[in-house]
Amino acid sequence: MDERLKNVVVEHSDDIVKMWLEEVNTHKKNDYTSTISDEMFESTNREFVNVIFSSIEKQGLSSDLDDFSERLINLGWPLSYLTDGMQVFRRVVTDFILKQSDKIDSDYFSEVLRKVDGWVDPIINRLVNEYSGSWEHIVSLQRVALQELSAPLIPVMENITIMPLIGTIDTERAKLIMENLLDGVIKHNAEVVLIDITGVPVVDTMVAHHIIQAAEAVRLIGSRCILVGIRPEIAQTIVNLGIDLGKFPTKSSLRKGFQTALELTNRRIEETQNNDEDIEKLIDSLDRE
């Protein structure tokens, strides 16, 4: 029985492929794949159906399937193309087998369904696993990349360190900010730390609370914290929310904050003598002689 069904399908593979292609093509018009060129779609369909048949013939998943799915993942084909294709295949094959047979009772019917499921389901599972595996891989890579970016600390000068923050701050990141800040202050022996929030889109009570806590912790270990990069709209929302940031100095820009930091560490920016002036003076004095 098993072999017989398989033989029926393999022998009539041409008919089945034709029916499958027709049906898949009707799918194409109204969805995701509409941006893909016709030839590309055609050749991928052919390859897909060949892969399906080869795994049915071999009675098992072939390495062709892995190669095929890997290539589609790299090209960015949607997973729904493959799952839809497999559903269509299941329907087409079931229809075909039932049409071929003369006696149809419920036993035979469920036998056919079970057999077809046995062909189709392992392929679907494998494809879904490949896809989700690749997504999980990407997500974990991005998480690592994000973590590396999340709380950088830059020692710009002796005793002055800057932490530029860009993007949303969630609880996990807030924890990292606190840890990096305290570690960095001790490691670089910083007297003043500038926290730059120019790139933080929204400062709500949670973000403000974390910043206040971080500043307080920096104060406890004997350094000072200046909050810089407060945009006008952020200043307004902070006032509306009624958050008290009065405990530590704040500045509108990193530049102003840096100047304050220099003052706090008893330094200031001094312009070097202009060389052109020197030469002019020299020429002047030469003229006078």
Place this chain on the structure above:
Amino acid sequence: MDFQSCVNIKKEWDIVGARQLGRDISRKIGFGTVDQARIATAISELARNIYLYAGTGKVCFEALEDMNKKGIRIVATDEGPGIKDISQVMEDGFTTSGGLGAGLPGVKRLMDDFDIVSGEGEGTEITVVKWLR
């Protein structure tokens, strides 16, 4: 009433999703950057309250438009433990989670209309509106 869209709050990152959608909608309505920041902050507070106290819930947005004014309505609903004493949570500095306690009174100041319906064990629904001036 133009359209309505909702964001389900289940994870912490859904707060960001809600905020971004709210900001997009308010930009389309024509709010300036300051009001966009106010609206985004208010959404952030409401969504975070859902995440912290109720676990799950949703935030819905609606663009309002009648003859002479435009605005955005934000409805945050959850089926969490609810609020026992509403006047207490509207006080500045009241918190049960160790935060700043500026969330709800802050939202009220950020927005134009503020309405809260809640009871112990009955969940919470907060409706806020910001009008375009």
